[in-house]
Amino acid sequence: MTCPCGIDATYSECCEPFIRREKQPSTAEQCMRSRYAAYALGQVDYLVYSHAPETRSPNLRNAIREWARKADFRSLQVLNTKAGGLSDDHGVVHFEAQYVEDGIEKTLAERSTFVRHEGRWVYQKGAAPRAETVTRQTQKIGRNDPCPCGSGKKYKKCCINRLS
DSSP: OBOTTSSSSBTTTTTHHHHTTSSOOSSHHHHHHHHHHHHHHTOHHHHHHTBOGGGOOTTHHHHHHHHHHHEEEEEEEEEEEEEOSTTOSEEEEEEEEEEEETTEEEEEEEEEEEEEETTEEEEEEEEOOOOOOOOOSSOOOOTTSBOTTSSSSBGGGTTHHHHO
16 A cells, blocks of 8 residues: 555655654654645554644644544645754644535645653644735836827726736
């Protein structure tokens, strides 16, 4: 079986040792990928285990179980990582997960924060990525400015409908 996390490896070579707790993820990205595989396979115990203890809510186990049961996870794409390496204690993984819930295709886009807890990587929190600010590269033409076509007329009386 190919690993659900998207790495070109078998599940037994990739995420299964983490989910069975035979090994610990070495990086924040490995932890995130193993958590995705655990969601895809309904491995609730690992998801709770790999969640930072200080951020576990009383209903965490039930919430995870319910979402993992309702969602059919299709694919994972890691967009980038910041820190989270072998010598780090903190890391952020930006990813998109495709899944189907109630017959509707959905995308979860998140920047997940991971920290080391007692020497192992755990999920601390997630946030939706911020939209990039778009900056206009050209000056805005006002309705009462001269038309850029050079006619001598105001923009609103000339090319406003052709250029916008």
